[in-house]
Amino acid sequence: MRAVLAWGLLAAATAVAVVVLAGERLRPPLPVIATLPHFVLTERGGGEVTLRELAGRPWVANFVFTRCQVICPQLTGRMRELRQRLPEDATLRSVSISVDPEHDTPEVLRQYAAAKGVTDPDWYFLTGEREAVRSLIRDGFLLAVEDTPENVAMPVLHSSRFALVDATGRVRGYYSPLEEGEAELERLIADARELEREERRR
16 A cells, blocks of 8 residues: 555656656747847956856846936845845846946945845945947947936936846847846846756757
8 A cells, every 4th residue: 555655656656757858848938038148247346247157158238327316225125035035046146237337437336236135245346437338238238328418317327127138148138127026036036047948058
């Protein structure tokens, strides 16, 4: 009787595993939205970060600036929440790019990250030359950024979306964590896991 029960449990577990694997195989691949150009930016620690150095692992980008009094604190909070929700074996990196690079020097970004309690080594804060950053956001990520100096609270208007980038530097998804909340973070995590599996199959 015990042997029959054991075989039954084994068969059930096998069936579940087959269904899960089949579901993964049947899931359509994420679209390729854009291919990022080569870039050289500076991390808050002072070192250079390039597209090539980010290759090999998926990463998620968002766009913030330290003088922002409106959405940027919320975006940084959402990125922190995302990092906390990641499975322990996740390889996803986070990249926060300043849209106000003339003000946001590496030292300013270092102070900003410290004030937000960011210690995760897989979360980068990047700055660089103004036109290089603008070109990367507009022409690479295909997202909006615009100077609005007359708006004291928001002198730079920019996209609040998160962009998921694969291990080869291609944008594979956009996410709206402020509008959609936790469900959007879970969708991003699921898509990032899919990119990890995609990379393992390469």
